[in-house]
Amino acid sequence: MGRLELQATLRGHVGTVWAVEWSPTGLLVSCGTDKTIRLWKLNPRESSYQLITAFSGNAFLRTTRDLSFSPDGRSLAVACFDATATVLELFGGKNPRFDPVVCLEGHDSEVKSVAYSSSGALLATCSRDRSVWIWEVGLDFEYNCIAVLHGHSADVKHVAWHPECELLVSSSYDDTMRVWVEDADDWFCSEVLSAHTGTVWGVAFEGAAMASVSSDESLIVWRRELVRNYPTFRVAARVDHLHDNGALCVHWKTLIASGGADDCICILRKRNEREQNTQSNEQITSNLTESWDVVAREQRAHTGDVNRVAWSPVHDNILASCGDDGLVRVWRYVDDDIQRG
Amino acid sequence: MDALDNPNPEVKVLSRERREPGKPLTLQQRVFEIIRDIRDPEHPHSLEELSVVDLNCINITNPPDDSPGHGKIWVSFTPTVPHCSLASIIGLSIQSKIRESGILNPKGEHYYKLKVTCVDGTHTSAGEINKQLGDKERVSAAFENPKILKVLRECTDHLP
Numbered sequence: 001m002g003r004l005e006l007q008a009t010l011r012g013h014v015g016t017v018w019a020v021e022w023s024p025t026g027l028l029v030s031c032g033t034d035k036t037i038r039l040w041k042l043n044p045r046e047s048s049y050q051l052i053t054a055f056s057g058n059a060f061l062r063t064t065r066d067l068s069f070s071p072d073g074r075s076l077a078v079a080c081f082d083a084t085a086t087v088l089e090l091f092g093g094k095n096p097r098f099d100p101v102v103c104l105e106g107h108d109s110e111v112k113s114v115a116y117s118s119s120g121a122l123l124a125t126c127s128r129d130r131s132v133w134i135w136e137v138g139l140d141f142e143y144n145c146i147a148v149l150h151g152h153s154a155d156v157k158h159v160a161w162h163p164e165c166e167l168l169v170s171s172s173y174d175d176t177m178r179v180w181v182e183d184a185d186d187w188f189c190s191e192v193l194s195a196h197t198g199t200v201w202g203v204a205f206e207g208a209a210m211a212s213v214s215s216d217e218s219l220i221v222w223r224r225e226l227v228r229n230y231p232t233f234r235v236a237a238r239v240d241h242l243h244d245n246g247a248l249c250v251h252w253k254t255l256i257a258s259g260g261a262d263d264c265i266c267i268l269r270k271r272n273e274r275e276q277n278t279q280s281n282e283q284i285t286s287n288l289t290e291s292w293d294v295v296a297r298e299q300r301a302h303t304g305d306v307n308r309v310a311w312s313p314v315h316d317n318i319l320a321s322c323g324d325d326g327l328v329r330v331w332r333y334v335d336d337d338i339q340r341g
Numbered sequence: 342m343d344a345l346d347n348p349n350p351e352v353k354v355l356s357r358e359r360r361e362p363g364k365p366l367t368l369q370q371r372v373f374e375i376i377r378d379i380r381d382p383e384h385p386h387s388l389e390e391l392s393v394v395d396l397n398c399i400n401i402t403n404p405p406d407d408s409p410g411h412g413k414i415w416v417s418f419t420p421t422v423p424h425c426s427l428a429s430i431i432g433l434s435i436q437s438k439i440r441e442s443g444i445l446n447p448k449g450e451h452y453y454k455l456k457v458t459c460v461d462g463t464h465t466s467a468g469e470i471n472k473q474l475g476d477k478e479r480v481s482a483a484f485e486n487p488k489i490l491k492v493l494r495e496c497t498d499h500l501p
Contacts, residue, residue: 033481062485081482110482199476263411300409303452305477
């Protein structure tokens with residue numbers, strides 16, 4: 001078993017904080033209903049975080065919902081309920097600051113999620129208008145829409161790219177996930193995944209595997225396998241009743257972190273081969289191939305829904321979270337089993 | 342508005358005797374005070390007069406005594422007619438008044454989560470409406486939408 005140790009509480013946002021993301025170098029950025037983007041930096045000497053810049057201006061007319069850093073850390077895409085996605089450039093140096101460089105228009109209503117592909121060549125956006133858009137990122141912040149993808153029958157809540165290839169997964173209020181791939185410049189839906197029975201709020205990849213969470217309170221682990229020579233996502237594990245009133249967010253870096261409307265953060269670990277021998281009957285009958293155990297549960301991580309969790313790309317076992325209580329928090333996962341040796 | 346969904350609603354005659362004087366209100370009564378006078382989007386009557394809400398439609402689960410945690414306030418309303426196109430607006434107006442009141446976040450350790458639904462079987466698309474009202478992202482976007490805000494204001498502007 002393990003536990004989460006609170007490292008820092010970052011105050012400043014007014015109202016719900018909807019998203020928190022790490023830059024490739026370990027800066028922390030957050031956004032929410034106050035239409036302000038805040039950038040935080042760890043001060044290693046004091047092991048505390050300080051605000052290094054806040055950007056609001058008149059760029060955002062409504063709630064800022066989601067964030068994605070380009071892999072080079074220079075661009076930050078922001079999804080806004082005003083039906084736009086805005087790209088901010090982050091100027092480095094001693095006094096970092098954000099400057100808006102391009103506003104992507106085209107969606108009919110709230111943009112709910114943004115995601116850069118791992119190469120940085122593509123940006124995906126999705127909206128209340130049921131569509132997913134793919135933008136090609138050119139030199140000098142030139143963005144061209146190369147595909148408008150229809151298929152979902154309701155709001156598209158989240159988009160996530162496969163980390164190694166140009167494969168996109170979108171999740172929706174229609175309870176499904178869709179897999180989008182390209183063939184000869186044409187983007188199309190290669191699979192519809194319907195294992196959830198409620199809105200699918202979040203999707204996170206690790207390698208070729210992904211995890212999804214839903215208002216049906218469950219988390220599902222998916223593996224991609226060849227079925228009749230065609231790569232297909234299959235349910236490898238499912239954890240039911242993980243978050244009362246709905247699971248809202250998920251992130252995966254060896255360990256899976258999830259947050260929900262029960263104000264909790266859960267950390268899940270895959271049971272190893274040796275432990276795997278003691279398979280439950282349920283698992284044998286349902287063809288699930290792996291088991292995931294909740295190794296830590298922080299009961300009251302926030303005083304309100306936990307809207308996002310994100311593992312740090314540069315530090316081991318460091319997790320950021322944000323919630324309806326207006327706070328951003330940084331946690332360290334401590335594995336008590338390892339400590340005991 | 343062209344045609345009304347429910348042109349002749351039944352209107353309850355209310356005695357305005359609201360509570361026993363001097364006795365502090367329970368949380369359930371306080372929530373009822375916040376929502377009873379919300380105006381129906383279609384009629385010049387209150388939700389209480391139209392029997393959309395009453396005291397018993399408010400369900401309270403108290404937070405745990407001994408540990409920090411949240412309680413729940415659940416309001417289940419009854420649309421005036423099963424095809425009422427404004428049921429979502431009624432649900433949103435109940436949510437907005439309760440959120441504004443600060444009753445969900447009293448001082449101290451405890452806080453409340455709010456759920457607003459229409460009673461099963463009282464609306465032809467109750468499932469759909471309840472899914473919408475339970476979607477925190479849709480609800481918060483609705484509160485920023487000028488068209489929806491205008492309708493909500495018509496239901497609640499006369500309130501203190």
